[in-house]
Amino acid sequence: MNRFPRWFGKTTLFAALSLGTVALHAQEVVVSAAASLTNAFQAVGQAFEKTRPGAKVTFNFAASGPLLAQIQQGAPVDVFASADQETMDRAAKANLLAEGTRADFARNTLVLIVPATAATVPQKLADLGGTGFKRISTGTPSSVPVGRYTMASVQEAGLTAALEPKWIYGESVRQVLNYVARNEVDAGFVYRTDALIEKDKTRIALTVPTTTPVSYPIAQIAASKNVALGKEFVAFVRSDTGQQILEGFGFSKP
Amino acid sequence: MLTPLWLTLKIALLATLLAGAAGIALGWWMSQRRFPGKSIADAIVMLPMVLPPTVLGYYLIVVIGRNGVLGQYLERWFGINLMFTWQGAVIAASLVSLPLIYKAARAAFEDVDGRFLHAARTLGAGEFEIFVRVALPLAVRGITAGLMLAFARAMGEFGATLMIAGNLPGKTQTLSIAIYDAVQAGNDAQALWLTLVISVVCVVVLVVSGRMLQAKH
Amino acid sequence: MAPILDIHVQTTLESPGRSFALDARFTSTTARTALIGASGSGKSTVLMAIAGLAPRVRGHVRIAGTTLLDTDHAVDLPARARRVGLVFQDYALFPHMTVEQNLAFGLCRLGQRPSEADRVRIDVLSRQFDLETLRGAWPRHLSGGQRQRVALARALAPQPHLLLLDEPLSALDTTLRIRLRAELAEMLERVQVPTLLVTHDPSDVEALAQSVVQLDDGAVRGPGFTAP
Numbered sequence: 271m272n273r274f275p276r277w278f279g280k281t282t283l284f285a286a287l288s289l290g291t292v293a294l295h296a297q298e299v300v301v302s303a304a305a306s307l308t309n310a311f312q313a314v315g316q317a318f319e320k321t322r323p324g325a326k327v328t329f330n331f332a333a334s335g336p337l338l339a340q341i342q343q344g345a346p347v348d349v350f351a352s353a354d355q356e357t358m359d360r361a362a363k364a365n366l367l368a369e370g371t372r373a374d375f376a377r378n379t380l381v382l383i384v385p386a387t388a389a390t391v392p393q394k395l396a397d398l399g400g401t402g403f404k405r406i407s408t409g410t411p412s413s414v415p416v417g418r419y420t421m422a423s424v425q426e427a428g429l430t431a432a433l434e435p436k437w438i439y440g441e442s443v444r445q446v447l448n449y450v451a452r453n454e455v456d457a458g459f460v461y462r463t464d465a466l467i468e469k470d471k472t473r474i475a476l477t478v479p480t481t482t483p484v485s486y487p488i489a490q491i492a493a494s495k496n497v498a499l500g501k502e503f504v505a506f507v508r509s510d511t512g513q514q515i516l517e518g519f520g521f522s523k524p
Numbered sequence: 525m526l527t528p529l530w531l532t533l534k535i536a537l538l539a540t541l542l543a544g545a546a547g548i549a550l551g552w553w554m555s556q557r558r559f560p561g562k563s564i565a566d567a568i569v570m571l572p573m574v575l576p577p578t579v580l581g582y583y584l585i586v587v588i589g590r591n592g593v594l595g596q597y598l599e600r601w602f603g604i605n606l607m608f609t610w611q612g613a614v615i616a617a618s619l620v621s622l623p624l625i626y627k628a629a630r631a632a633f634e635d636v637d638g639r640f641l642h643a644a645r646t647l648g649a650g651e652f653e654i655f656v657r658v659a660l661p662l663a664v665r666g667i668t669a670g671l672m673l674a675f676a677r678a679m680g681e682f683g684a685t686l687m688i689a690g691n692l693p694g695k696t697q698t699l700s701i702a703i704y705d706a707v708q709a710g711n712d713a714q715a716l717w718l719t720l721v722i723s724v725v726c727v728v729v730l731v732v733s734g735r736m737l738q739a740k741h
Numbered sequence: 742m743a744p745i746l747d748i749h750v751q752t753t754l755e756s757p758g759r760s761f762a763l764d765a766r767f768t769s770t771t772a773r774t775a776l777i778g779a780s781g782s783g784k785s786t787v788l789m790a791i792a793g794l795a796p797r798v799r800g801h802v803r804i805a806g807t808t809l810l811d812t813d814h815a816v817d818l819p820a821r822a823r824r825v826g827l828v829f830q831d832y833a834l835f836p837h838m839t840v841e842q843n844l845a846f847g848l849c850r851l852g853q854r855p856s857e858a859d860r861v862r863i864d865v866l867s868r869q870f871d872l873e874t875l876r877g878a879w880p881r882h883l884s885g886g887q888r889q890r891v892a893l894a895r896a897l898a899p900q901p902h903l904l905l906l907d908e909p910l911s912a913l914d915t916t917l918r919i920r921l922r923a924e925l926a927e928m929l930e931r932v933q934v935p936t937l938l939v940t941h942d943p944s945d946v947e948a949l950a951q952s953v954v955q956l957d958d959g960a961v962r963g964p965g966f967t968a969p
Binding site: 333336337338339342360397405410413436438439441442452453455517 | 585709
Binding site: 525572634637639640642644646647648649652653656657658661662 | 789792794795819820821823824825826830831833835836837846847850851894896898899931946
């Protein structure tokens with residue numbers, strides 16, 4: 271006596287096989303990347319998934335400092351890309367990185383931007399000391415790389431005291447960009463790649479020389495559970511294809 | 525190291541006063557009136573309590589941001605810009621505290637026996653006088669408990685405050701934001717210390733207000 | 742001569758699921774009138790309507806010729822302007838004020854200090870109602886009878902045109918009631934203010950009133966008649 275319709279058995283078998291197949295091939299790699307990499311890495315991730323069918327890249331974008339804090343607290347991250355060497359150095363010191371996987375993969379430029387509707391555009395950094403600039407934004411130096419680059423450059427230019435009361439800190443470089451785009455601040459320090467995102471609402475006033483190059487390192491996390499796929503992703507970022515995508519967004523070679 | 529504490533206390537105190545005045549007035553007004561749509565009006569006042577802090581923060585930006593509905597006039601006519609100021613933080617904190625005071629005040633006023641108010645009316649008192657001489661003194665316990673809860677809530681305000689007032693050490697970096705900052709920077713010792721400070725203050729406030737609510741009954 | 746009480750009050754009380762219609766029309770030519778009726782007949786509502794404390798009342802209220810309410814002629818004085826003294830069933834003494842402060846409440850308004858005349862009035866009332874030793878006392882420390890005296894004195898302090906008593910003795914136990922009924926009768930005789938008292942107790946009517954109006958389910962039954 272067969273209580274089940276004939277198609278039932280076939281369907282169940284098919285479903286089981288498909289699920290099993292998916293389980294075998296579906297791999298996920300978790301990438302924590304600096305906020306400035308948001309648009310570029312999303313494009314890189316899509317391209318990567320095309321070359322590796324079945325692979326899935328999950329991104330976690332925020333300022334480099336908070337990302338490191340998360341990894342320290344045990345967040346299941348496979349790959350970490352920060353916006354400065356200092357954050358990666360801290361990660362290395364805390365023994366969070368997989369041996370020999372660290373490499374620089376891109377460079378960026380620090381720029382000073384103002385709202386598109388701004389009346390005055392600074393010609394040089396010292397202009398920020400003037401009364402026309404009451405609020406200037408950059409990232410929180412203790413946790414956001416762009417803030418550190420900015421403060422070093424400001425100090426180099428001898429403007430630390432003059433600009434000290436004017437700072438408005440953003441939680442990430444994207445928040446700084448947002449403040450300028452919304453005209454909440456008179457000027458802001460972001461990366462060139464970010465300025466290009468808000469072309470309509472902001473304009474680049476000048477390129478800011480930095481005391482150290484704005485260099486982006488990438489590395490695999492020691493506690494990663496997806497070592498093979500993580501390695502492939504890092505390799506992809508450093509490959510010609512990956513580099514081309516990054517350049518398309520305004521990044522330069524490492 | 526303790527600047528965020530004084531800043532937090534200052535902001536919370538002012539926010540409680542601001543929300544207190546509005547909440548008590550609204551609570552009294554709503555306790556005395558019945559009109560169609562009253563429950564909707566009630567829900568609107570309670571809204572800041574259930575809205576996600578980011579939503580509240582966004583609405584605040586839309587209203588008092590530099591290009592905001594009110595903000596643009598504030599800047600144009602008075603040269604006042606509330607973004608990134610502790611005054612902006614006070615407004616954010618008042619908004620989240622308002623529902624707490626309103627709820628407590630309205631309940632306290634509704635608890636006052638209507639006959640006292642009637643007696644006062646027959647003795648020649650107008651509505652404002654009744655509020656001051658009869659209703660308020662009889663509702664003071666419940667209202668104070670509400671104020672204390674509001675103070676504790678204002679002290680912990682984070683999301684909306686961060687969006688409006690930003691994170692400016694010494695100017696708008698409240699205890700909650702300082703803790704967030706410390707965690708972001710991997711500074712655990714600092715985070716722990718600040719957390720303990722705010723926890724102790726909040727516990728004290730809650731214990732005292734709890735006692736006041738109990739004593740009433 | 743105008744009747745002392747010329748009342749016609751109509752209103753509807755809504756509560757969830759119930760609707761109570763009141764239509765009480767009566768006059769009285771005596772100084773002290775009793776309004777009787779079963780529980781739920783609307784007696785207290787009549788008092789509230791006369792005092793101006795009930796919403797949406799139609800009709801007229803005239804006390805010895807003075808009009809407090811006349812909806813046909815758009816006259817509707819707010820409660821605070823009607824000069825009607827009201828003594829509640831449980832006295833409703835302000836618990837956060839002393840006896841003296843309760844007495845003074847009707848005499849001076851917010852921000853005002855009691856005048857010399859006010860102080861004299863409080864002295865007189867304290868003597869009249871035997872409250873001199875209780876002036877600094879708190880209502881929660883007073884006995885039922887003492888509270889009744891304070892409530893009466895408070896209502897009479899601003900020299901109202903009409904005194905309304907809502908079941909003045911029902912909050913007391915039987916023995917006390919008998920004693921205080923006599924005291925109340927004597928006090929009402931002294932004060933000489935037109936009085937309307939609500940009660941369901943026939944003994945009250947006997948001792949305290951000179952005429953009776955009967956309220957039955959929100960309507961007045963029959964003309965007022967004079968008690969023997």
